[in-house]
Amino acid sequence: MAFSNFFENLKRFPLIFRESLIRHDKPVTDRARSQSVFSNIFLHIHSTRVHRYALKPTFTFGLGVMAAASFFILLVTGVWLMIYYKPSVVEAYGSIKDIQNIVPGGQFMRDVHRWATNIMIVSVMLHMSRVFYTAAYKRTRSFNWVLGVCLFVLTLLLSFTGYLLPWDQLAYWAIIIGSNIAASPVELTDALGITHIFDVGGLTKTLILGSENIGQEALIRFYWIHCIVLPLLLILVLSPHLWRVRKDGGLARPDNLTEKDLEGTPVDANAETVFKNAPEKTYNLMCLVKGKTPAVGRGPEQTVSSWPNLLVAEVAVFMLTLAIVCVYAFALDAPLKEIANPSVPENPAKAPWYFLGIQELVSYSAFMGGVGIPTLALIGLIFIPYLDREEQVLGRWFDNATGKKVAWHSVFFSIITCVGMLAFLVKFGWLRNWFPQIPQIVITVINPGTVLLGAVVLWSFFIMAKHDSTRMGAISIYTCFLVMFLILTYFSVYHRGPNWDFYWLKSQWPMH
Amino acid sequence: MNTANDDTINRRDFFTLSTYTAAISALFVSILGLLKFPMPGLFPEVSSAFKIGKPEDFPVGSTKVYQDKNVLVSRDAEGLYAVSLVCTHLGCIVSTTEKGFKCPCHGSVFDGVGSVIAGPAPKGLNWLDISRLPTGKLIVDTSKTVDTGTKMTV
Ligand code: HEM
Numbered sequence A: 001m002a003f004s005n006f007f008e009n010l011k012r013f014p015l016i017f018r019e020s021l022i023r024h025d026k027p028v029t030d031r032a033r034s035q036s037v038f039s040n041i042f043l044h045i046h047s048t049r050v051h052r053y054a055l056k057p058t059f060t061f062g063l064g065v066m067a068a069a070s071f072f073i074l075l076v077t078g079v080w081l082m083i084y085y086k087p088s089v090v091e092a093y094g095s096i097k098d099i100q101n102i103v104p105g106g107q108f109m110r111d112v113h114r115w116a117t118n119i120m121i122v123s124v125m126l127h128m129s130r131v132f133y134t135a136a137y138k139r140t141r142s143f144n145w146v147l148g149v150c151l152f153v154l155t156l157l158l159s160f161t162g163y164l165l166p167w168d169q170l171a172y173w174a175i176i177i178g179s180n181i182a183a184s185p186v187e188l189t190d191a192l193g194i195t196h197i198f199d200v201g202g203l204t205k206t207l208i209l210g211s212e213n214i215g216q217e218a219l220i221r222f223y224w225i226h227c228i229v230l231p232l233l234l235i236l237v238l239s240p241h242l243w244r245v246r247k248d249g250g251l252a253r254p255d256n257l258t259e260k261d262l263e264g265t266p267v268d269a270n271a272e273t274v275f276k277n278a279p280e281k282t283y284n285l286m287c288l289v290k291g292k293t294p295a296v297g298r299g300p301e302q303t304v305s306s307w308p309n310l311l312v313a314e315v316a317v318f319m320l321t322l323a324i325v326c327v328y329a330f331a332l333d334a335p336l337k338e339i340a341n342p343s344v345p346e347n348p349a350k351a352p353w354y355f356l357g358i359q360e361l362v363s364y365s366a367f368m369g370g371v372g373i374p375t376l377a378l379i380g381l382i383f384i385p386y387l388d389r390e391e392q393v394l395g396r397w398f399d400n401a402t403g404k405k406v407a408w409h410s411v412f413f414s415i416i417t418c419v420g421m422l423a424f425l426v427k428f429g430w431l432r433n434w435f436p437q438i439p440q441i442v443i444t445v446i447n448p449g450t451v452l453l454g455a456v457v458l459w460s461f462f463i464m465a466k467h468d469s470t471r472m473g474a475i476s477i478y479t480c481f482l483v484m485f486l487i488l489t490y491f492s493v494y495h496r497g498p499n500w501d502f503y504w505l506k507s508q509w510p511m512h
Numbered sequence B: 001m002n003t004a005n006d007d008t009i010n011r012r013d014f015f016t017l018s019t020y021t022a023a024i025s026a027l028f029v030s031i032l033g034l035l036k037f038p039m040p041g042l043f044p045e046v047s048s049a050f051k052i053g054k055p056e057d058f059p060v061g062s063t064k065v066y067q068d069k070n071v072l073v074s075r076d077a078e079g080l081y082a083v084s085l086v087c088t089h090l091g092c093i094v095s096t097t098e099k100g101f102k103c104p105c106h107g108s109v110f111d112g113v114g115s116v117i118a119g120p121a122p123k124g125l126n127w128l129d130i131s132r133l134p135t136g137k138l139i140v141d142t143s144k145t146v147d148t149g150t151k152m153t154v
């Protein structure tokens, strides 16, 4: 008996094994596909059905998925680069050269890793803006916005710690500048005369560098942070971020949708009969679920099944991201400067483009530009959903005509003030050029960066009062920050030359 | 909950309570330990002092730049002094100009004695301590700063 069972089981093994692995029917019907989404832990971050509005390409532009796709590409290429990279000040630079010159596909792998960073940063910023302008941070989604801000910070930190690893000139001077920015609260504690008892700046710096100086300890710490700590943290934060999108009932959408809103989205012909042939189901879980319970015996309106509709859209965005990165990598190699030289900084020493806006601010005041203003901006971002709680339409770009108008006005306001300020600065200089003896604390408090910040805050309060709406205030402050960030970035990429002097064109840089 | 007697606590409640207490205190202690871990008791020491030779090597009016140490040593009628070439803004290395020093990173400008004239540097370049060994050789210590204008009479 046991013997025959044994052989019977052996014979049926492939079938039994498959059944133990996949516990639903062939995914050819909507019902079986829903089942697979429902029973697979990875697919389960999707709900089984998704609202048609969420699939409207001009609503999300697939930006969140694009950020996730580029992160995935970075994970894979990064883990592969780790096979050859050596985190030692003596060998790091050479190991990067080896990756480029003797590892099969090494140059390509490195290029993809570098350029996918760019795609990730751009898509995270655009995704944040799409969430902001469609008011998708409201109602139940406030905390998911906060998780988003954490992801934004983690993305920037990943990029910063990553470009230090090649230990070339860019890397070396970036760590010097970065760690001194971390130490810049000294500017403040010095002014208060308390540095000798409470040296936050110095403490942070030694914590990052693992030493008083920059060397092996610093490199291995950055390596550890870049390859282990930050990716793990990002995954840790990303999981609830995605989970919450599901738990909040999918993406934000207007309460009163018109046919026009849903134009160009897939339709489910069987939507009306979805629950009819479902097996008996107990609805005990429903007691826990907030909001409206689904109507049994009637398909939930305007939804389609996630597989294939959402899944295909996601794979499409993924493939698009991959294509962009590959073309980029074929066209352009990732930069690698000369090996680090501790006595000769690059001139000009420029960070990657996405940090240049901050570098411009840092050139006014290390503490305000590198710590003060970025921290205020992040706190401001986190507070948006808690200070703007107005009930309104969700999921429409700029809400309505007023929102659009406020956004445009803010664009003009920030172009005028920011360009005006830069022109003034280039032409007339700042306080220290006029009063050489001026104490540092005055410059720390009053510099072009803080003046612009003040102007933006005043403008946004003005808009908020004028329209009697916190949402309009939020739109104006977010728009101003975004536009000024772009202007400052453009300005320091194209108009800052040797010694951080102003030049119209790169061809006018003095030769040396 | 066993409410038979207010003074006694039943086995299950005791067990629950001690598990929570253990877990929370273990968490607390491990976080402290994890945070302390990256701060070693002794940092790798890089020697900050270096020899620059005898006073005679520096005739009045001469200036020498020690590239690998990022230090400038100069002698005028009043004496010998050493200026650090590390920018006080964010640590780039300044280059010497006719009138003083200039930083390539964010454009800080310093005059001949290292005081800030323009740019974001919060204070002037550091002046460094020069001391004399019994052998007569001079030593500059980059970790010891002295007040601007402190010169060693030789
Ligand atoms: C690593 C970075 C990030 C990844 C991979 C990511 C991923 C995603 C994905 C896949 C979605 C689904 C909807 C969509 O594609 O638009 C989403 C939604 C959302 N994200 Fe992100 N995100 C990131 C960063 C951010 C940031 C920086 C913010 C804002 C500060 C943010 C706030 C939100 C919010 C509030 C939602 C819900 C939107 C809605 O319900 O309509 N996320 N995220």
Ligand code: FES
Pocket: B087, B088, B089, B090, B091, B092, B103, B104, B105, B106, B107, B108, B119, B120, B121
């Ligand atoms: S490091 Fe010298 S000006 Fe910034």
